Amino acid sequence: MKKILYWSIAVIITLGSVVYQRATGPTNPKKYSFSLNGKEYDIKLVRSLETEITLEEAKGDYTLPGKMTPMEVAVKEASDSLSMTLFFKRYRSNDTISVIKATRRGDLFTVMLPSQPPAGKLEYFVEFSDNGNHTSMGYGENLTIRFKNPVPVWALLPHIFLMFIAMLLSTYIGVISFDKKQNTRIPVLLLIISLIVGGLIFGPIVQKYAFGEFWTGWPLGRDMTDNKTLAALVVWLAAIWGNRSRNKRWWYAVAATFMLFIYSIPHSTSGSEYDYSKKGVVTGEIINTYVNPESSDPHC
Template sequence: MSYIVKSILFWIFAVVFTLSIAVYQRMTGPTYPKKGSITIANKEVKYKLLRSQENTKDGVSCDAVIKIENKSKIFGGSILYKRYRTSEEWIEVGMVQNGDNIEGSLPSQPAAGKLEYRVFLKYGNENYALNVEPVVIRFTGEVPKYILLPHILFMFLAMLFSTRAGIEAIIKGKHTFNYALVTTITLFLGGIILGPIVQKYAFGAYWTGWPLGKDLTDDKTAVAFIFWIIAVYMMFRNREKRSFAIVAMVVLLAIFMIPHSMFGSELDTNTGKIETGQHQ
């Protein structure tokens, strides 16, 4: 098999692998909606409970709208909510029919502010709790698409080229250094430059990792970047030092396996300051 054919196969594997990791990180993260279903009147009712919401849209305050499909209009519903980590009384809001859905709104909160809530559906004299344990939703500031999309793209490319660089290093290919260099550049642009800008728009601070805080997203990006800087430096001096690329790839992969937004920013309702919490 020629090198070109092998390279094409390696790239296909790298793309599929990177997409799989991206989906895994997204679906296991604490901001991914909580999905499930419940049976009411012998009908399966599917639901998706939000765990992340921008607090503004085009500069206008934006509530979190919880929607449950109710085409047959056979049940009503309500939401109980309160601010997260407080002893406040639960507030009940009714859900109303809107088209094929029954909807209820959670009020917009400041950036990094959180609410915990439970959703109840009522059919006849029976009440159905969709979630026994409260779902926690975190509100973020609005991040412009021209900042967010390049950030996502560069982070994806960093993982893609990291995977390809690792494969190239394992087979002792001649392009290991080039792939490692592209990995480092895209990680720098996506994580070190655009990452803090996204953080600033979303939570009002450019950097909340070490030594300023304990934000795991910031910290893990910095760790991965350091490992790739070392790998590039070592291979710049000696192209045979491919093992450093393998180590850096493993580190970045391990970091990508950590759910996004774990131990992320959280508004302290007592002080009004943004701290580091564990988003659930």
């Protein structure tokens, strides 16, 4: 009966962590609400798109093929006179702002954006207009779209599944760590296997397909996602070493708390980023680069 209770607690905590990470991740769509001419609207602005540019093309002048990627914004029950305009430039660049008027089909607004190299980013905001009234979303907020290559299912699904299992096992071990009657040996072994296979084998494979690099964490870079996996493994190995005596199972509680904390950091934070000056993938930082409002106001 206790084991069912422990597993239930672990599942609830793990699912809560996953939902939080999903909601706060920098590549997940950002929700906005606005009002125009007395009508209320709710929209989502994308922060991740699949690119049409191959890894080979990214090494040269990737603009030559002129490849484009559609970006869509759904506006439910939009008025017939509602229109959308998108303002964008390459992230961390001195580019002038480009302006594109969205095409509309029913309640779906579509903009064709120039495809960027894998891990390349566009910084943007949108403006909605209706009979002379305007409102902007994402203006001055460092809102970006990161482009990625498609990742095959055979690599992505095992990575996601095994990392979820690792989080679940870690939480479960933390919950039972103070109950000496509960066996931790098998869960700990499965946890280490899940972390290694899911995080250090399939993780780099996913990264390679998506952004062209196997590893951008320490010591090669500062990719937070890579570093989180590495840190979790190191801490758990330290906990196993520290738990050689049966009276020191609190090590597991510390390791589980640490893993829960680091995996609450939004996924893809300070992740892989294409450096347009170096024409290669580097590790990004969280900085504010939006264009000075005095020079970019769409109404000027």
